[in-house]
Amino acid sequence: MTRRLVVAAAIVDATERPRRLLAARRSQPAELAGRWEFPGGKAEPGEHPVDALHRELHEELGVGVDLGDEVVGPDDGGWFITDRHVLRLWFARVVSGAPEPLVEHDELRWLDAGSLWDVHWLDGDVRIVEELAQTLRPR
C-alpha cells in the first residue's frame, strides 16, 4: 500500500541553536481533536512537497516561512506517522505574518526543552519530538 504524503514544519524561533518549537492543537476531526502536532497537511498529487508545505502553512497559520534542513526519518527517509501516512518534516522559521490557528487548529503554543511534553502529541509524532528534543537548547 502506498502511504499518503503529509508535509509538516518544525517551526522554531531560530535556525541556529533554536530554543522553542511551535506546536498546534487540532480542532478536527473529532478523533484527533485536542491532540498536538506539527502544522502541515497532505500534499496534493503532483504537488512538490516543499510547495505543499508553504501552501499549508499559509492556509493554516497565515505565515510565510524560510525552510531549513529536513528532519530525515528512519522510514525511507520519512516518518510513518500512521498506517496510511508518511510524514516529511522540515525545520522552518517564520519570516512573514504572526502564526494564528486559522483552520484545523484551535491553539498554538511555543514549547521549550522544559515544556515539550506538556502537550499530548499525536501518537505518530512522539518519536519525532524525542528526536527534536535533542536539538532544542536548554534554558
Ligand SMILES: Nc1nc2c([nH]c(=O)n2[C@H]2C[C@H](O)[C@@H](COP(=O)(O)OP(=O)(O)OP(=O)(O)O)O2)c(=O)[nH]1
Ligand atoms: N499535519 C499533520 N498531520 C499529522 C501529524 N502527525 C500525524 O499523525 N498526522 C496525521 C493526521 C492526519 O491523519 C494526517 C494529515 O492530515 P491533515 O488533516 O493534516 O491533512 P490536510 O490538512 O491536507 O487536510 P484534509 O485534506 O484531510 O482535509 O496525518 C502532524 O504532525 N502534522
